[in-house]
Amino acid sequence: MPEPTTKSPLPPRSVIGILGSGQLGKMLAQAASRLGFRTHVYGDDAGPAFDVATSHSVGSFTSFGRLDEFARGVDVVTYEFENVPVVAAEHLALSVPVRPGARALAVSQDRIAEKTFIRDLGIAVAPFAPITGPADLISAATAHSTWGTRAILKTARLGYDGKGQSSIAMPSDLASAFRILGNVSCVLEQRLEFRCEVSVIVVRGIDGETATYDIPLNEHEGGILRRSTVPSGLPPAVEQQARAMATRIATALDYVGVLAVEMFYLGETAPEPLVVNEIAPRVHNSGHWTMDACAVGQFENHIRAVAGWPLGDTARHSDAVMQNLIGHDVDAWPTLAGTPGTCLHLYGKREARDGRKMGHVNHLSPRCP
Amino acid sequence: MPEPTTKSPLPPRSVIGILGSGQLGKMLAQAASRLGFRTHVYGDDAGPAFDVATSHSVGSFTSFGRLDEFARGVDVVTYEFENVPVVAAEHLALSVPVRPGARALAVSQDRIAEKTFIRDLGIAVAPFAPITGPADLISAATAHSTWGTRAILKTARLGYDGKGQSSIAMPSDLASAFRILGNVSCVLEQRLEFRCEVSVIVVRGIDGETATYDIPLNEHEGGILRRSTVPSGLPPAVEQQARAMATRIATALDYVGVLAVEMFYLGETAPEPLVVNEIAPRVHNSGHWTMDACAVGQFENHIRAVAGWPLGDTARHSDAVMQNLIGHDVDAWPTLAGTPGTCLHLYGKREARDGRKMGHVNHLSPRCP
Numbered sequence: 001m002p003e004p005t006t007k008s009p010l011p012p013r014s015v016i017g018i019l020g021s022g023q024l025g026k027m028l029a030q031a032a033s034r035l036g037f038r039t040h041v042y043g044d045d046a047g048p049a050f051d052v053a054t055s056h057s058v059g060s061f062t063s064f065g066r067l068d069e070f071a072r073g074v075d076v077v078t079y080e081f082e083n084v085p086v087v088a089a090e091h092l093a094l095s096v097p098v099r100p101g102a103r104a105l106a107v108s109q110d111r112i113a114e115k116t117f118i119r120d121l122g123i124a125v126a127p128f129a130p131i132t133g134p135a136d137l138i139s140a141a142t143a144h145s146t147w148g149t150r151a152i153l154k155t156a157r158l159g160y161d162g163k164g165q166s167s168i169a170m171p172s173d174l175a176s177a178f179r180i181l182g183n184v185s186c187v188l189e190q191r192l193e194f195r196c197e198v199s200v201i202v203v204r205g206i207d208g209e210t211a212t213y214d215i216p217l218n219e220h221e222g223g224i225l226r227r228s229t230v231p232s233g234l235p236p237a238v239e240q241q242a243r244a245m246a247t248r249i250a251t252a253l254d255y256v257g258v259l260a261v262e263m264f265y266l267g268e269t270a271p272e273p274l275v276v277n278e279i280a281p282r283v284h285n286s287g288h289w290t291m292d293a294c295a296v297g298q299f300e301n302h303i304r305a306v307a308g309w310p311l312g313d314t315a316r317h318s319d320a321v322m323q324n325l326i327g328h329d330v331d332a333w334p335t336l337a338g339t340p341g342t343c344l345h346l347y348g349k350r351e352a353r354d355g356r357k358m359g360h361v362n363h364l365s366p367r368c369p
Numbered sequence: 370m371p372e373p374t375t376k377s378p379l380p381p382r383s384v385i386g387i388l389g390s391g392q393l394g395k396m397l398a399q400a401a402s403r404l405g406f407r408t409h410v411y412g413d414d415a416g417p418a419f420d421v422a423t424s425h426s427v428g429s430f431t432s433f434g435r436l437d438e439f440a441r442g443v444d445v446v447t448y449e450f451e452n453v454p455v456v457a458a459e460h461l462a463l464s465v466p467v468r469p470g471a472r473a474l475a476v477s478q479d480r481i482a483e484k485t486f487i488r489d490l491g492i493a494v495a496p497f498a499p500i501t502g503p504a505d506l507i508s509a510a511t512a513h514s515t516w517g518t519r520a521i522l523k524t525a526r527l528g529y530d531g532k533g534q535s536s537i538a539m540p541s542d543l544a545s546a547f548r549i550l551g552n553v554s555c556v557l558e559q560r561l562e563f564r565c566e567v568s569v570i571v572v573r574g575i576d577g578e579t580a581t582y583d584i585p586l587n588e589h590e591g592g593i594l595r596r597s598t599v600p601s602g603l604p605p606a607v608e609q610q611a612r613a614m615a616t617r618i619a620t621a622l623d624y625v626g627v628l629a630v631e632m633f634y635l636g637e638t639a640p641e642p643l644v645v646n647e648i649a650p651r652v653h654n655s656g657h658w659t660m661d662a663c664a665v666g667q668f669e670n671h672i673r674a675v676a677g678w679p680l681g682d683t684a685r686h687s688d689a690v691m692q693n694l695i696g697h698d699v700d701a702w703p704t705l706a707g708t709p710g711t712c713l714h715l716y717g718k719r720e721a722r723d724g725r726k727m728g729h730v731n732h733l734s735p736r737c738p
Contacts, residue, residue, distance in 0.1 A: 009703060012715045030399055033421045036702075036715025036728065051423045052402045295661065295712055295733050310707030317687050317733060333405075334378060338679030343664055346381045346405025359405065364664050364686060366736075 007206050009308040010075050012036030015054070016303060017074030017096070019061065019088070021047030023347040023357060024080035024283050027291070029053045031299035037307065042070045048347045049080075061088045071096045078257060078306045082108045082281050083158060099206075099256040099306040104281040107253065111156045111187045114279060121252055123245050124272035126264070127190040130156075131178060140188045141171035147190040153177045156185040165223070167191075192275060194264035198232050200246035201287040203301040204255045206308045211301070212243040213294065214316045218262070218286050224355060228286045228322040230293065231368070235268055242274055249279060258302040260284030285357070289322035290314070292343040292362040318364040330358035341365060376575050378677040379444050381405030384423070385672060386443030386465070388430065388457070390416030392716040392726060393449035393652050396660070398422050400668035406676065411439045417716045418449075430457045440465045447626060447675045451477045451650050452527060468575075468625040468675040473650040476622065480525045480556045483648060490621055492614050493641035495633070496559040499525075500547060509557045510540035516559040522546045525554040534592065536560075561644060563633035567601050569615035570656035572670040573624045575677045580670070581612040582663065583685045587631070587655050593724060597655045597691040599662065600737070604637060611643055618648060627671040629653030654726070658691035659683070661712040661731040687733040699727035710734060 010016075016032045018025045021043025029039040029052050041053035050056040055073070059066030062085055070092075071077065077098045079089070082105060089102040107117050112130045119125050127147060129140035144151050153174065155164035166177040168188065178186060197220065201213040216228035232239070246261040253259070262277040287298035296304075296312025304312055325332075330352050336344050339361075346359040379385075385401045387394045390412025398408040398421045410422035419425040424442070428435030431454055439461075440446065446467045448458070451474060458471040476486050481499045488494050496516060498509035513520050522543065524533035535546040537557065547555060566589065570582045585597035603611070615630040622628070631646040656667040665673075665681025673681055694701075699721050705713050708730075715728040 009706075012699075012702065013717050013719070026402070030402065030421075033395070033399065033717070034714055035706075036717035038420050038717065051407050052399075052421055054420045292664065295710055304706065310703070312706070312713075313709045313711065315710070317735065330381075333381065334679070337378075337404075337673065337681070340682045341664055341684070342682065344681075345403055348382050348402070348405035348407065350382070366686065 007308055010037070013038060014075040014307065015040055015073060016307065017042065017070060017077040018049065018053070018080060019043075019077065019084050020080035021045065021049040021056070022080055023048055023349075025049035026052055026347060027299045027345075028078070028080060028283065028303060031297070032303045034300065035303060035307075035309075037303065040070065040074050042067070048349055051348055061085050064091050067092055068095070076306050078302065080282060100259070100281050101254070101256070104253050104255055104259070108279050108281045109157055110185075111154055111278070112185065115187065117252075118249060118276050118279070121248055123248065124275045126192050126275055126277070129188045131186040131188060133185075134175075134178070134183070137175055137178060141174050144168065144171045144174065144188060149193075150191040152189050152191055153181065153186050154189060155181050156187055163223070192264055192266060194266050194275070196232075196265050197277070198234060198242060198263050198265055199228075199284065199286040200242050200261045200263065201258060201284060201290065201298050202243070202246040202250045202261065203258045203298070203305055203311055203314070204250040205305050205311050206256050208251070209311055210247045210250060211311045211314045212246060213287060213290050213298065213314045215239050215242055216286050216289060216322070222355075224324070224326060225285045226324055226326075228289055230289060230316060230320050234265060238265065238268065238273055245274060245276065249276075255281070257281070257305045258283045258287070258298050260287065262286075285324065285360075286322075288345070288360050289320040289362050290316075291345070293318040293320035293364060317367060319367050320365075321363045323361050323363070324357055325359040325361065327354045327356055327358065328352050333359070336361055339363075376677055379406070382407060383444040383676065384409055384442060385676065386411065386439060386446040387418065387422070387449060388412075388446065388453050389449035390414065390418040390425070391449055392417055392718075394418035395421055395716060396668045396714075397447070397449060397652065397672060400666070401672045403669065404672060404676075404678075406672065409439065409443050411436070417718055420717055430454050433460050436461055437464070445675050447671065448474075449651060469628070469650050470623070470625070473622050473624055473628070477648050477650045478526055479554075480523055480647070481554065484556065486621075487618060487645050487648070490617055492617065493644045495561050495644055495646070498557045500555040500557060502554075503544075503547070503552070506544055506547060510543050513537065513540045513543065513557060518562070519560040521558045521560055522550065522555050523558060524550050525556055532592070561633055561635060563635050563644075565601075565634050566646070567603060567611060567632050567634055568597075568653065568655040569611050569630045569632065570627060570653060570659065570667050571612070571615040571619045571630065572627045572667070572674055572680055572683070573619040574674050574680050575625050577620070578680055579616045579619060580680045580683045581615060582656060582659050582667065582683045584608050584611055585655050585658060585691070591724075593693070593695060593726075594654045595693055595695075597658055599658060599685060599689050603634060607634065607637065607642055614643060614645065618645075624650070626650070626674045627652045627656070627667050629656065631655070654693065654729075655691075657714070657729050658689040658731050659685075660714070662687040662689035662733060686736060688736050689734075690732045692730050692732070693726055694728040694730065696723045696725055696727065697721050702728070705730055708732075
């Protein structure tokens with residue numbers, strides 16, 4: 001069904017609807033309010049975004065009645081996480097623009113669809129074998145044998161922060177790992193020897209205008225992002241290639257908003273220096289440094305895009321290291337608050353559980369020429 | 370009555386109470402939420418701060434019953450404007466810390482008290498004559514004659530953005546101007562020949578720690594701030610003197626929070642190169658550039674101070690020009706939104722009336738060494 005509205009920019013005081021009440025929804029709402037928008041956050045529970053939204057609703061993402069009420073009070077809908085049910089996005093799109101659209105959700109919710117889509121654009125992904133049922137285990141094991149390396153088995157759907165993954169040393173481990181992950185659709189991926197992980201935060205406007213941020217180097221621990229550093233130290237030609245790859249993906253999806261593209265860097269001499277790991281159709285943890293080190297950060301640029309506005313300047317004025325505050329890391333806030341050059345962001349969550357993202361800090365330093 | 374709480378910092382999720390629902394209250398609430406605080410805005414009408422506050426109340430500033438309800442739900446109270454009735458601040462302080470305190474309000478609400486206070490600190494103010502009633506007109510006219518310049522008659526209370534002021538060419542104009550201003554308490558001030566207007570945004574923490582921002586050069590039109598530029602171009606020694614003056618005032622008031630000190634610069638060879646014009650016990654329009662050009666802006670530093678936190682880094686990473694969007698200036702938002710290096714802030718007010726502050730833009734450029 002075609003989008004029912006024109007592409008003229010939403011004026012200030014319009015209401016931005018946000019699906020999801022977590023920290024990304026909170027920072028989206030804050031960015032929207034800076035531009036004079038009001039916000040309505042819809043979440044399946046009362047998360048930190050409720051504290052800053054103009055209004056909020058609790059409801060399931062599959063309750064069409066509640067979603068209809070929500071849709072009546074907003075001028076556009078966006079979302080903070082890629083696991084919004086596609087049916088919810090499609091249902092909302094009957095009455096209000098949903099940006100990014102349901103297609104981006106559908107592609108990014110399924111690793112098999114995602115990898116196939118990216119590969120079909122001529123962009124490198126890690127060699128993979130889809131496993132949609134026990135019948136695929138043999139062909140996947142055969143593929144694994146040809147790679148000659150360890151592999152990772154990932155559930156095709158609903159994985160995040162390293163959840164739903166299992167490391168596979170030998171093809172014979174595959175069947176039991178598949179069973180442990182619940183016999184659900186999976187993808188077996190070659191584990192690549194990479195130099196580092198980076199990501200491209202690209203934003204695409206309603207008219208097809210695109211912009212990218214400088215590329216952060218990302219360090220993970222236990223499957224969770226710990227730290228993003230800009231500049232990344234990637235060779236300039238590689239940075240340029242990474243930006244071009246992310247932009248090509250956003251354009252091929254006819255995407256509106258911020259899209260994050262995670263990549264492995266395998267070294268300049270590798271046949272494919274950059275390999276796409278995964279995409280996220282939303283603002284991204286590895287872009288949190290943009291809030292303090294750029295004229296216009298990722299959250300505001302996402303809001304600008306979904307509101308049909310011109311994109312903001314992504315130029316970086318400072319070098320930055322973003323560090324996540326995970327679980328009880330956040331207890332160090334009194335010290336962090338007093339550290340020079342430090343921008344502190346606390347999400348205001350009630351309880352610091354292990355592995356829970358409680359906040360982040362951006363350490364700024366003068367930009368090296 | 371002594372403050373009933375200790376000076377330990379308020380933990381995240383504490384509730385910051387803000388008196389006043391205008392754009393300053395909005396930006397204070399946004400800064401508070403970045404640190405994980407919740408907010409409760411109390412306003413005598415529904416202003417833009419209501420759009421971003423966790424909760425809000427409409428009530429008069431003299432309704433003690435409503436103020437008591439408000440006080441019960443917050444951990445500290447601050448305010449966005451200096452015309453909060455002192456009785457309201459004093460009443461609230463019976464049950465909850467009010468920062469800055471009632472004393473700063475009392476001093477800054479009355480130009481006679483303010484100028485006397487500053488002069489008694491040994492800090493230069495423009496020569497002035499208080500006029501508390503018709504009996505003072507003759508001595509004021511005599512003072513005016515000795516100055517040999519034009520003068521300005523200002524109401525002692527409730528003036529802002531050039532309101533409640535009258536230019537006086539000759540002593541004989543005084544009586545009628547006093548009548549036109551309503552026969553209320555006034556102060557007659559010598560109009561100084563100044564090179565430029567500047568301001569110091571100083572923040573003082575609960576333990577007496579102070580920090581200042583770089584000094585903006587301020588340009589007014591029709592009594593309203595149009596533009597603030599950093600760096601100001603003031604000689605370094607003069608900048609240093611300005612910072613010291615503002616810090617001395619904050620310390621003498623035992624101040625907690627952001628204090629703005631407006632000054633005239635009369636030139637390095639003047640007997641007093643810097644003369645204080647007025648102070649504002651709050652975040653200030655001439656400090657709006659700090660939101661985008663510093664690690665920690667004035668709004669967050671005000672919240673840090675009133676919450677008993679360490680102050681944030683006031684270092685400036687970029688050069689900046691802040692331009693106010695007044696009345697229908699705001700209609701240019703689609704163009705401004707697309708201008709490189711531009712950070713746009715719209716307050717989300719319903720109607721663009723003449724003289725009404727609707728938003729501001731911060732134009733950033735790389736910091737000149």
